[in-house]
Amino acid sequence: MKPLAFLGALTLPVALVAGLAFAQSQVGTAAAVESLRGADPDVDVTTAPVFHQNxxxxxxxxxxxxxxxxxxxxxxxxxxxxxxxxxxxxxRKSGERGAPTLSxxxxxxxxxxxxxxxxxRRWFCSQCHVPQADAPALVENLFQSSGQ
Incomplete structure (x- = not known):
């Protein structure tokens, strides 16, 4: 029974060393990952805000x-x-603020x-409403308005 107990005690350290070696081997691969806009994930990208109020x-x-x-x-x-x-x-406040009243x-x-x-159930506004933005599409969108 002692040899089997010794083998069990070695399993965790061996797994940790193997995991560390695998993680180190993946460091070079991470540089190949790109965002949808083509930016390297490790580089800070400064961009102008995409919000444009109309x-x-x-x-x-x-x-x-x-x-x-x-x-x-x-x-x-x-x-x-x-x-x-x-x-x-x-x-109660929309009239004096000149803002549209909630439905x-x-x-x-x-x-x-x-x-x-x-x-x-209507408390979290951004669950349904989002700021309008004139931002470039990240992926192709084939949606057509029902009014067209």
């Missing part, structure tokens, strides 16, 4: 498409405790009853 909102491409956000939301806090979107878009569907609970506060 005076006019983008048209929707299909019925019931959530509107795109015509401004940056990079520093907005949207979590369990706060939602900065509501500072302008909540129905009344955002004020319905899961049973369809209207409330005065945003429903918890």
């Amino acid at each position: 005076k006019q909102r983008f048209v929707r491409n299909y019925r019931l498409q959530p509107p795109l956000i015509p401004h940056s939301i990079d520093k907005y806090q949207i979590d369990m405790k706060a939602n900065e979107c509501l500072a302008c878009h909540e129905w 009344m569907t955002h004020y319905q609970d899961r049973d369809g009853l209207q409330t005065d506060t945003v429903a918890s």
Whole structure:
């Protein structure tokens, strides 16, 4: 029984050494990896922001498409405790801020009853709404608007 116990004790160190050797052999291969835009993943790439706010909102491409956000939301806090979107878009404040009011569907609970506060299932705005951006496509997109 002692020889088998000794063999079991050697298995872990041998596996660790083999894993380390494999990882070292892959270092040269990592340089061949490229991003979708062709950048080396190990090089810091400084780019201009792709966000371009348009005076006019983008048209929707299909019925019931959530509107795109015509401004940056990079520093907005949207979590369990706060939602900065509501500072302008909540129905009580949208008039004085000149912002579009949330759809009344955002004020319905899961049973369809209207409330005065945003429903918890509609709390995380960026789950459906994204900032509009004039950015180059990463992959080919063959989508055609239903309005065409």
